[in-house]
Amino acid sequence: MHETMERESRLGIALSQRAREMQASPLRKLAALAEARKKTGIKVYHLNIGQPDLPTAPAVFEAFRAFDQKTLSYAPSNGIPVALNAWKNYFRHHDLAFEESELIVTAGGSEAIIFAMCSVADAGDEILVFEPFYTNYNGFATIANVRLVPVPLSIENGFHLPPEDVIERMITSRTRAILYCNPSNPTGTIYSREELERLVRLSLKHDLFLISDEVYREFAYDAAAISVMSFQEVADRAILVDSSSKRFNVCGARIGVLASHHRGVVDTALKFGMARLSVATVEQHAIAPLLNNPDPYVAPIVEEFRKRRDVVVAGLASIPGVTSYRPEGAFYIVIGLPVKDADHFARWQIERFDLEGETVLLAPAQGFYATKGKGANEVRLAFMLQSADLKRSLDIVHAALRQYGKDHH
Numbered sequence: 001m002h003e004t005m006e007r008e009s010r011l012g013i014a015l016s017q018r019a020r021e022m023q024a025s026p027l028r029k030l031a032a033l034a035e036a037r038k039k040t041g042i043k044v045y046h047l048n049i050g051q052p053d054l055p056t057a058p059a060v061f062e063a064f065r066a067f068d069q070k071t072l073s074y075a076p077s078n079g080i081p082v083a084l085n086a087w088k089n090y091f092r093h094h095d096l097a098f099e100e101s102e103l104i105v106t107a108g109g110s111e112a113i114i115f116a117m118c119s120v121a122d123a124g125d126e127i128l129v130f131e132p133f134y135t136n137y138n139g140f141a142t143i144a145n146v147r148l149v150p151v152p153l154s155i156e157n158g159f160h161l162p163p164e165d166v167i168e169r170m171i172t173s174r175t176r177a178i179l180y181c182n183p184s185n186p187t188g189t190i191y192s193r194e195e196l197e198r199l200v201r202l203s204l205k206h207d208l209f210l211i212s213d214e215v216y217r218e219f220a221y222d223a224a225a226i227s228v229m230s231f232q233e234v235a236d237r238a239i240l241v242d243s244s245s246k247r248f249n250v251c252g253a254r255i256g257v258l259a260s261h262h263r264g265v266v267d268t269a270l271k272f273g274m275a276r277l278s279v280a281t282v283e284q285h286a287i288a289p290l291l292n293n294p295d296p297y298v299a300p301i302v303e304e305f306r307k308r309r310d311v312v313v314a315g316l317a318s319i320p321g322v323t324s325y326r327p328e329g330a331f332y333i334v335i336g337l338p339v340k341d342a343d344h345f346a347r348w349q350i351e352r353f354d355l356e357g358e359t360v361l362l363a364p365a366q367g368f369y370a371t372k373g374k375g376a377n378e379v380r381l382a383f384m385l386q387s388a389d390l391k392r393s394l395d396i397v398h399a400a401l402r403q404y405g406k407d408h409h
Helices: 002-011 017-021 031-039 058-066 081-093 108-120 136-144 164-168 193-206 263-275 281-292 295-317 342-352 387-407
Strands: 043-046 103-106 126-131 147-152 175-181 209-213 238-243 256-260 332-336 358-361 378-382
Touching: 017 136, 031 043, 031 342, 031 358, 043 387, 058 281, 081 103, 081 256, 081 281, 103 108, 103 263, 108 136, 108 175, 108 209, 108 238, 108 256, 108 263, 136 147, 164 193, 175 193, 193 209, 256 263, 295 332, 295 387, 342 358, 342 378, 342 387, 358 387
Parallel strands: 043 358, 126 147, 126 175, 175 209, 209 238
Antiparallel strands: 103 256, 238 256, 332 378
């Protein structure tokens, strides 16, 4: 921000208030330090970002190579027929019924959330979120010019939802929607049916939209994640956001979807889609075969991440002073460290600490909170390494905490 204002002063022209408010990604802010450390010969284990490390399905690259259209033209703004049909089939596979006319193919789940926000809320309106939350929701809200109102969760109960009356106290006359991620990024929490029923009742009572981010649907290790679309009483106000990125390891393809039975939401999202013309044509073709038959590829990936979850839970239990829990889904966990400032610890670890030539990059959790001061001693870990490397990473964190305690007692 300071650098931006200095540059504005030199140029004599100011940027927008939106530009001033736009948050830089807290997930990437320490990345440059990690790259600098690598140049000194230190090996860095990345636990900071949810980029799956497993190979992308070969069918995706086969589809790229088989693409034989003579002209790479614009796709329809709502998505190509092959992709729309594939998303319809994918949802049917999970007992979720949509017509193709109720779907908009988007540039990843991110664009779907932006479209949802812009469709249901005006400038200055409010959307409830549960913190800690996916940090890019902040950026999406800035783009949409809406205000996120955080409902605090607690690590003490694994970041499950608070009682209904606690949530209701945060609702005002400007509240237009409740946005949640299930299974959750960054906590790995899966909300139970009873928890989701609280949101359903509040949606009906206060006439609110429910925006459900379900991109980690299959990554459910102890019990299935329940879709917002399984509650028929809110079918007229539910918006489902999904993405192909994580379940198929195709983050770079940027193919997501917005799905809703609310005709006005879909029609409005299509208008926003028309404004950006279309989603990438070839990528839509490439993802369709996986959406039509997801199990052969997804099931082994989910089992692999289940094993990794168990490795992380066991490893954290052996580190004195760490507060943790057993995440039910996704591939993340937010933990409490025995330090006052996790951001300072993470920076110190990546800049100054190594164990036998190796160190770890963590994601300080403050960036996943909207409430100032929350998450100061917390970090998010992503299970993006093989089990042996995860064990080694946690050994390094353990050693780093011991040394940090000596240096900063």
